[in-house]
Every structure is written in C-alpha cells, then in structure tokens.
Amino acid sequence: MANRNQDVDDDAFEGLRGEQQNDVANRTNALLDGPNDDASAVAAADSVMRLAKALPKLEDIVEVGEEDTSPLTEKELEQKSKTEEVILAANAAGKAAIWVMGQGLAAASLGKWYRDTHPNLEAYVADLVPDVVPRQARRWVTGSKLALAVTARTGEAPVEGQIRELTRAKGKGKEKTVLPHEVAEDMYIAAANVASETGQKVTAKVLEEFRNVVEGATVLPGDEEERQVTLQEWVRPLLTGPIGPDSADNDADSDGDGAGGEGSNDDVHDAEVVETPQLDALDQALADLKAARKTIKRTTFETAIDEGDHARYHQLVQQLRTLTAELKGATDRAPWPTAPVPAQGDSPDTEQQPEEATV
Structure with a gap:
C-alpha cells in the first residue's frame, strides 16, 4: 500500500x-x-x-417571492x-x-x-x-x-494547489531542491498583498512562475522588510493586467490542447474579414471566440479543478455557454445577402439559394 x-x-x-x-x-x-x-x-x-x-431561525425569516424587488428592511439587512x-x-x-x-x-x-x-x-x-x-x-x-x-x-487558508507549488521538491536525486520555509511564506504573503492591490487572484500558476523568478535570482535581501518589498516587485508583473478575453492580446498560446494550435489564429482571422454590413454581429462574435480560445483552455479548467476552485470552474463553464449562445444568435441573425436566412439544420447548398448567390 x-x-x-x-x-x-x-x-x-x-x-x-x-x-x-x-x-x-x-x-x-x-x-x-x-x-x-x-x-x-x-x-x-x-x-x-x-x-x-x-x-x-428559518421561522423568523419572511419568505419573499421571486418577483419581489423591494428594498431590504432593517431586520432583513441585520439577518x-x-x-x-x-x-x-x-x-x-x-x-x-x-x-x-x-x-x-x-x-x-x-x-x-x-x-x-x-x-x-x-x-x-x-x-x-x-x-x-x-x-x-x-x-x-x-x-x-x-x-x-x-x-x-x-x-x-490557502488551497492545496497554491501550497504545493511552494513546497514540492524540484529536480531529482542530489539536485532535488526545496524552498526554505521562510522564503516560501514571504513569497505567498507578497503575492497575496499584490493580488489584493490589483484585484487579481493568486493561482497555482502564478506561484509556479513566481518561484521560477525567485530561484533564478542571485540574491534575496536578508532584512525581512526589504525582502518583502523585493518579492512584491518580482511578483507584480505576474499579477497585473485584465483577466479574461480582454487580455487575449497579451496572452501567448503556450499549450497544445487545440485551443490555439498552429494555423488556428489565421483561420479565425480569415473568417473575421467580413465587409458585409449585416454581418457585423457575426464579425464581433468571431472576434470574441478568437479571444476566448486564447484565454479559456483545458489547462485553465485543470487549474480550477486542481485548486478546488468550484466557483472559478463554474464561471468558466458559464463563459463558454454565453459565448456559444452569442455565436449561435449572431449566425441566426446574419442573413444571406441575396437569400433568406436558412432554417436551422438546412444546408447552405439547398435549392433555397439562387445559383449565382455570392457573399
């Protein structure tokens, strides 16, 4: 065993x-x-x-209907x-x-x-x-x-994924290294302080990258206050910038999960070049999809699962559902220039389209 x-x-x-x-x-x-x-x-x-x-006590709670949008009473606010x-x-x-x-x-x-x-x-x-x-x-x-x-x-309390990145041994055999406890503790505190300032989140990935920075440094100040200032300076670049599709332009595709493989960006870009005015909604939906493909990947879900972050996992699922719903709505509303919108399930090559119709 x-x-x-x-x-x-x-x-x-x-x-x-x-x-x-x-x-x-x-x-x-x-x-x-x-x-x-x-x-x-x-x-x-x-x-x-x-x-x-x-x-x-539940019996002290006044039940309110789903449609009630009235302001909370003083007692309700206290409860x-x-x-x-x-x-x-x-x-x-x-x-x-x-x-x-x-x-x-x-x-x-x-x-x-x-x-x-x-x-x-x-x-x-x-x-x-x-x-x-x-x-x-x-x-x-x-x-x-x-x-x-x-x-x-x-x-x-931190979650397992966060702590594991600061306590796990790196390397093998005689080259195996472990962060000193004091350094690991100060690193987490520095990351937490900067995250609080910037509104970002200390993920296991951030701590992994932070550890690489610290271990690659030649010296770390011995004074506790100076060390904290230095650590915050090092972690700040890892915890700045927007989260989500808006940050796509600053995020390079780095995995092979199919979310942003070779040629995928060009394919989406070609689809985006649509000059027909009535297809603006579809154009925007494709741009949103391109951004999502850069920021929402398999590793993003795995990180949420590994850290036990159920809220983040469900947020990612909801983001994908919203994007797919928007894309479906945009395609349904985008008409053919010389033909009516095909019904769902109809092929563009059916007799409904004139033979000379072009986009």
Missing part, C-alpha cells in the same frame, strides 16, 4: 523533523491532552453547531449580515481543516503512534479517515506548516 497514490518520497515529508518538531507538538498537545478521542470529536462538532446556532458572517466563517474553517489534519498526521508519523497497530502511515490513515486518499494526506502533511503560517498571517 506504500506505493498507492504516492507522488512524494517516504523520506521527503516536510513537517516531520528538525525545526518543525516543536511546532507540530505544540499545535497538537492541546488535543492530545484531552480525556479521550470522543471528547475531541464532540468538541469539534460543538464548534460547528455554535456556528449554526448563530444563524437566524443577511449575520448569515454572511457565519457562511464566511464556516468556509474559512473548512478550508483550514485539511491543514490541521496535516499537522496532526505529521505528529502521528513523527511519533509512529500507529507502530503497534499498523505497518505504516498509509494504513493508519486508511483506517482513521477512510475517505482521505493517502496521496492527499501526504500533501497535507508536507504543506501544513506553510499553510497554517499563511493562514495565521492572512486570515484565509
């Missing part, structure tokens, strides 16, 4: 030794000193229920505010929970607490939390120290 779903060496666990031993112990002692495991589980459930109890606080708190707690589990598993591995019941950590995890894949557990262990440190400084 040791090789199942593994992508990290058994001896490559960051967070199991050295300076992190005391950190792991301190974070877990409070739980371990409890009277029993059941008490800890009950306490966790109680904390969740305290959040639930802070919500307004809305309290509910949003609870939702955000529950979301934050849920995102941070995996890193708390990671620190707990780091402690279990460090002390080999499973040594008289299980042959290895994977078997122990499989029995303790059956719904957790060993591969995930290892990533949580590896990233827990950095993730919890970032959470403490920003108030928001």
Whole structure:
C-alpha cells in the first residue's frame, strides 16, 4: 500500500523533523491532552453547531417571492449580515481543516503512534479517515506548516494547489531542491498583498512562475522588510493586467490542447474579414471566440479543478455557454445577402439559394 497514490518520497515529508518538531507538538498537545478521542470529536462538532446556532431561525425569516424587488428592511439587512458572517466563517474553517489534519498526521508519523497497530502511515490513515486518499494526506502533511503560517498571517487558508507549488521538491536525486520555509511564506504573503492591490487572484500558476523568478535570482535581501518589498516587485508583473478575453492580446498560446494550435489564429482571422454590413454581429462574435480560445483552455479548467476552485470552474463553464449562445444568435441573425436566412439544420447548398448567390 506504500506505493498507492504516492507522488512524494517516504523520506521527503516536510513537517516531520528538525525545526518543525516543536511546532507540530505544540499545535497538537492541546488535543492530545484531552480525556479521550470522543471528547475531541464532540468538541469539534460543538464548534460547528455554535456556528449554526448563530444563524437566524428559518421561522423568523419572511419568505419573499421571486418577483419581489423591494428594498431590504432593517431586520432583513441585520439577518443577511449575520448569515454572511457565519457562511464566511464556516468556509474559512473548512478550508483550514485539511491543514490541521496535516499537522496532526505529521505528529502521528513523527511519533509512529500507529507502530503497534499498523505497518505504516498509509494504513493508519486508511483506517482513521477512510475517505482521505493517502496521496492527499501526504500533501497535507508536507504543506501544513506553510499553510497554517499563511493562514495565521492572512486570515484565509490557502488551497492545496497554491501550497504545493511552494513546497514540492524540484529536480531529482542530489539536485532535488526545496524552498526554505521562510522564503516560501514571504513569497505567498507578497503575492497575496499584490493580488489584493490589483484585484487579481493568486493561482497555482502564478506561484509556479513566481518561484521560477525567485530561484533564478542571485540574491534575496536578508532584512525581512526589504525582502518583502523585493518579492512584491518580482511578483507584480505576474499579477497585473485584465483577466479574461480582454487580455487575449497579451496572452501567448503556450499549450497544445487545440485551443490555439498552429494555423488556428489565421483561420479565425480569415473568417473575421467580413465587409458585409449585416454581418457585423457575426464579425464581433468571431472576434470574441478568437479571444476566448486564447484565454479559456483545458489547462485553465485543470487549474480550477486542481485548486478546488468550484466557483472559478463554474464561471468558466458559464463563459463558454454565453459565448456559444452569442455565436449561435449572431449566425441566426446574419442573413444571406441575396437569400433568406436558412432554417436551422438546412444546408447552405439547398435549392433555397439562387445559383449565382455570392457573399
């Protein structure tokens, strides 16, 4: 079972030794000193229920119809505010929970607490939390120290994809390198600060590129404040510019997913050269499609899935649906210059078109 779903060496666990031993112990002692495991589980459930109890009671909510667009009353505004606080708190707690589990598993591995019941950590995890894949557990262990440190400084827990880019080992054998914890933490904070200023998002891809910049630098200031200023200067170019179709002109096609392969741009460009006035809508739709092909790719979806960003994934799907709907509408409205618009499913070569009709 040791090789199942593994992508990290058994001896490559960051967070199991050295300076992190005391950190792991301190974070877990409070739980371990409890009277029993059941008490800890009950306490966790109680904390969740305290959040639930802070919500307004459903019987106190005035049901409003779908067509009602009246302003919210003072009581409704108060209920809305309290509910949003609870939702955000529950979301934050849920995102941070995996890193708390990671620190707990780091402690279990460090002390080999499973040594008289299980042959290895994977078997122990499989029995303790059956719904957790060993591969995930290892990533949580590896990233827990950095993730919890970032959470403490920003108030928001990072997702797995973000942390993995800053904790994974690069290279093989003797050339394998790992970012020092302090540098990785400062990098994330710098990226988060710049993202907050620019309204952008810190994605795993941004952190991957940021790491390449940092590792390619000859020197990094030793002073903490100077280092933060330098890191922000380096990450800023990676977090500026519009997101979406408007940024297409600045985005080079870099993958082979068929979204922007060789010749595809020229093909679309040729289709765009339409001088017939009544086809302006189709012209614009094709331009939007060309932009979308540069910015919405398979890797874009994979990044959203890898980071567990469901909102971003559904946003991308909706963008594609909107584009296809607009393109269909534009083609339906674009008439033939000398013939009526063919019905859906009709071939342009049917007898409906005069033989001499040209575009």
